[in-house]
Structure formats: structure tokens, C-alpha cells
Amino acid sequence: MKTISVKTGVPYEIYIQRGILQQTGSYTRTITDSDHAVIVTDDIVDKLYTQQVKASLEQEGFLVDVFVFPHGESSKSMQTLSNLFNFLTEKQITRKDFIVALGGGVVGDLAGFAAASYLRGIDFIQIPTTFLAQIDSSVGGKTAVDIEAGKNLVGAFHQPRLVLCDPDSLKTLSDEIFADGVAEAIKYGCIQSESLFDTLLNGDIQAHLEEIIFECISIKRDVVEQDEFDRGQRMLLNFGHTLGHAIEKIYHYETYTHGQAVAVGMCLITNLAEQYGLTEAGCSQKIRQACERYHLPVELNLSSEELVQNSLNDKKREKSNLNLILIHTIGKGYIYRVTVEEYKKFVSGEYQCK
Ligand SMILES: NC(=O)c1ccc[n+]([C@@H]2O[C@H](COP(=O)([O-])OP(=O)(O)OC[C@H]3O[C@@H](n4cnc5c(N)ncnc54)[C@H](O)[C@@H]3O)[C@@H](O)[C@H]2O)c1
Ligand SMILES: [Zn+2]
Incomplete structure (x- = not known):
């Protein structure tokens, strides 16, 4: 296992370990008192990894809801964001609850921005599942969605509370x-x-x-x-x-x-x-x-x-x-x-x- 501490305004840890997805629950327990999580993911990653992440969170006593959107850059939009906000209110997510961004950079950017802005900001954790997301987009706190005028034009700096990188999850990438x-x-x-x-x-x-x-x-x-x-x-x-x-x-x-x-x-x-x-x-x-x-x-x-x-x-x-x-x-x-x-x-x- 390798650990990296990031000392930004809100400091956080990044853990890199094969199979760490199955321990999502116990790692998450260390950073929150909440009992309610929303996993945000796309349809491809959902089929591959949601089940194990959800089971691990449930094992630690978290109530878990899952928001799935179609994969691809075109989903990094105000429309998906708006659907996600509605989902969060429907599930009665409060300021002490948190989002789990499970997927590539599209998921991380969108879920991160939702976390940055919903109720003026709630916690989120990153579980990046592409190589690019593991080494780049999940670290640094930049979150955004695309608008018609251009890519990444609406967003916020919002650091995750925790990042879990599982190199094994990259095996399913093309x-x-x-x-x-x-x-x-x-x-x-x-x-x-x-x-x-x-x-x-x-x-x-x-x-x-x-x-x-x-x-x-x-x-x-x-x-x-x-x-x-x-x-x-x-x-x-x-x-x-x-x-x-x-x-x-x-x-x-x-x-x-x-x-x-x-x-x-x-x-x-x-x-x-x-x-x-x-x-x-x-x-x-x-x-x-x-x-x-x-x-x-x-x-x-x-x-x-x-x-x-x-x-x-x-x-x-x-x-x-x-x-x-x-x-x-x-x-x-x-x-x-x-x-x-x-x-x-x-x-x-x-x-x-x-
Ligand atoms: N915030 C930042 O600092 C930052 C930095 C770089 C890039 N980005 C953003 O990241 C996005 C690109 O990220 P990306 O390349 O990860 O794209 P992506 O999230 O679209 O993922 C690429 C494809 O891989 C699939 N996928 C994800 N994980 C998989 C897995 N383990 N197995 C099989 N398929 C899997 C996804 O469903 C998707 O179809 C862009 O929107 C870009 O603007 C942000
Ligand atoms: Zn780049």
C-alpha cells in the first residue's frame, strides 16, 4: 500500500492499493460521521464496480444510494448536474452526508462540482477508475462541467476528503x-x-x-x-x-x-x-x-x-x-x-x- 498526504486548505490522504475498492467502507468511516452516501457513476463503471463499493460501504453501516448517468463527455453537462441535484434532494442528502465519485474524469469532475455546490458544499471522496483519473483528475480539487461555450467553463475548487486508487480496476480499460x-x-x-x-x-x-x-x-x-x-x-x-x-x-x-x-x-x-x-x-x-x-x-x-x-x-x-x-x-x-x-x-x- 502506498499513501500520499495532500496538504491543501483541507488536507486529505490518497491510498493506492490493489483491491482497495473492497475496503471502501472502512476507509470512508475514518473521514465522516455521516451514515448516508450517494455513489455517482456512469453506466459502464456501474456494471463493473458499483456492487463491490456499495457492499463495502453497507458493511460499515452506510445507507447507499446510486446515481448513474450515461458514459461520455457529453454527460458532463448542466443537465446531468441538475438531475443529480434533484436526486440528492429526493434522497434527502444533508450537509453532513457525502458523495462518492466512482469512475473516470467525467464522473470525478461532475460529482465533484455537485459536491462543491449542493447545499453550498458537501464532502466527497474520489474513487478514480481510469489511469488518467488516478494520476491526474482526481488529485488537485478542480471540478467542472462543460457548457455550450466550452469545456470546463463552470466549476469550482473543491478538494476531496479521500482518494482511493485501485490499480486492479484499470484491468478492464481498453x-x-x-x-x-x-x-x-x-x-x-x-x-x-x-x-x-x-x-x-x-x-x-x-x-x-x-x-x-x-x-x-x-x-x-x-x-x-x-x-x-x-x-x-x-x-x-x-x-x-x-x-x-x-x-x-x-x-x-x-x-x-x-x-x-x-x-x-x-x-x-x-x-x-x-x-x-x-x-x-x-x-x-x-x-x-x-x-x-x-x-x-x-x-x-x-x-x-x-x-x-x-x-x-x-x-x-x-x-x-x-x-x-x-x-x-x-x-x-x-x-x-x-x-x-x-x-x-x-x-x-x-x-x-x-
Ligand atoms: N479535474 C481535473 O483536474 C482534470 C484533469 C484532467 C482531465 N479532467 C477531465 O477528465 C475527463 C476525462 O477523464 P477520463 O479520460 O477518465 O474519461 P471518462 O471519465 O469519460 O472515462 C473514459 C471511459 O472509460 C470508461 N471507464 C472508466 N473506468 C473504467 C474501467 N475501470 N473499466 C472500463 N471502462 C472504464 C468510462 O465509462 C468512459 O467511457 C475530461 O472531462 C477532462 O476534462 C479533469
Ligand atoms: Zn491533460
Whole structure:
């Protein structure tokens, strides 16, 4: 068993252990006096894991209700949120009760935001069941839903009271969804840990899964503790994401998953930074190899204009600044400030170093 303590405003523990889902009840007992829980999950995860989580909670004396919604990003909406609020009132959930977010990042973000706002905030615990959710979205307290104008535009910072990561629950993931999380793990390696990167590039990821989850979460924990409300250092976690988000947007969030888009984003930005001498030569090739190992895409046929246009907020003016996340070398991320004008040149390959 591995444990990580997160010392944000409300501190909490993250436990990583195979089979921990079956002990949900006893872990939950340590953080609440309530007797009533609502498990929030999607239809796929419901069939796989709700029963064991519910049974474990019931064994500890909790009354458990279950709210299930259809899987997929389109459920991370105001509509599902509203249905969930109605469900919580119907079940007479009070301020001392709590929500259990059981599933991937969609469940965690939606259930977390419901917990942040229902009755001005109730407790919630995270039981992430995708690799991405275990190493990324379940840690850090960002919760949100999507609205028509864009993704994650309505949300809140609300830290979970407890996170339970069961590496065994990842066995039922498709290779593609698993690889989505690997892209984020490669990102952590790039910005903070060469040894993690080497394991992902050459090692046996399944054999080291628990350690990898532990290391990724530790990196995120360190960054989040320094910058809980995302005003500075936390930006390092956006390595590969500026172009990644542009790619997701260009393809209307359909053709490429988030992890796939981030993989291309990391390769592109590092390739460019190498040309300008801002990243040690050879890094982009290594990142490429790591991504290819998990069948993540590494390049796309997109023009620099398309990429720039879709990675900038429309209101950004030419002289305003932008924080690019680059790496000096594998394991050493840094923030590089450019103006919008410079960014355009950067992406089109015409940038002159300062
Ligand atoms: N809050 C944050 O800090 C943060 C960070 C990164 C991403 N996110 C958000 O996370 C979401 C993406 O998360 P995701 O990739 O986990 O997507 P997801 O929650 O949609 O899960 C992907 C698919 O896997 C299925 N699934 C989940 N667990 C499974 C399991 N154990 N076995 C089989 N199938 C399983 C789900 O039903 C779903 O169909 C996005 O909405 C993104 O905005 C949030
Ligand atoms: Zn990401």
C-alpha cells in the first residue's frame, strides 16, 4: 500500500492499493460521521464496480444510494448536474452526508462540482477508475462541467476528503483509454522525473503500475500544494496542453482523445523548442518514441495558423503574454514567457530567441 498526504486548505490522504475498492467502507468511516452516501457513476463503471463499493460501504453501516448517468463527455453537462441535484434532494442528502465519485474524469469532475455546490458544499471522496483519473483528475480539487461555450467553463475548487486508487480496476480499460492516461504520465516524466520517463519508455509499465501511479500523483501533489488555485507553478502541468487543446478543438473533441492530443502537443512543442535551442537536442525524439510505444499519435497534418488560432483565446492581444511550458531536458520543465506575436512565430518555426 502506498499513501500520499495532500496538504491543501483541507488536507486529505490518497491510498493506492490493489483491491482497495473492497475496503471502501472502512476507509470512508475514518473521514465522516455521516451514515448516508450517494455513489455517482456512469453506466459502464456501474456494471463493473458499483456492487463491490456499495457492499463495502453497507458493511460499515452506510445507507447507499446510486446515481448513474450515461458514459461520455457529453454527460458532463448542466443537465446531468441538475438531475443529480434533484436526486440528492429526493434522497434527502444533508450537509453532513457525502458523495462518492466512482469512475473516470467525467464522473470525478461532475460529482465533484455537485459536491462543491449542493447545499453550498458537501464532502466527497474520489474513487478514480481510469489511469488518467488516478494520476491526474482526481488529485488537485478542480471540478467542472462543460457548457455550450466550452469545456470546463463552470466549476469550482473543491478538494476531496479521500482518494482511493485501485490499480486492479484499470484491468478492464481498453488499450486506448489506458493510453490516454499514459500520455499524462509521459508529461509528468518530461517536466519532473527522468526515471519515470525511462520506465515509460523502456520498462514494464504493468509490472510497475503502483509505483508509476504513486510517482505521478506525488508530482501533481507537490505542484498543487505550492499553487492550489492555479496561479503559477501549476502551469507546468500544462506541458503539451496548449497545442493539445488546439488539436482537440480543431477536431471538435471527436477524432482525438485528450491524451492523444496532448501526445502530439508534447512532440510538436519540444521539436520547435529544440530548433530554437530552448530544449536539449534529442528530447523530442525520445518523447516521440515513448508515445509511439503506446500507440499515441505524434504528429498531425495541421498548419501553424490553425494551431495558433485554436490555441489562443480570441480576446488575446498581440502584445499580451502567454506562458509556454517547455523542458530544458527530460525531467526539467520550465515556464517560458512569450508575447502572442512571438508565439505565432514560435509555432510557425520563425521565432528568434531572446
Ligand atoms: N479535474 C481535473 O483536474 C482534470 C484533469 C484532467 C482531465 N479532467 C477531465 O477528465 C475527463 C476525462 O477523464 P477520463 O479520460 O477518465 O474519461 P471518462 O471519465 O469519460 O472515462 C473514459 C471511459 O472509460 C470508461 N471507464 C472508466 N473506468 C473504467 C474501467 N475501470 N473499466 C472500463 N471502462 C472504464 C468510462 O465509462 C468512459 O467511457 C475530461 O472531462 C477532462 O476534462 C479533469
Ligand atoms: Zn491533460
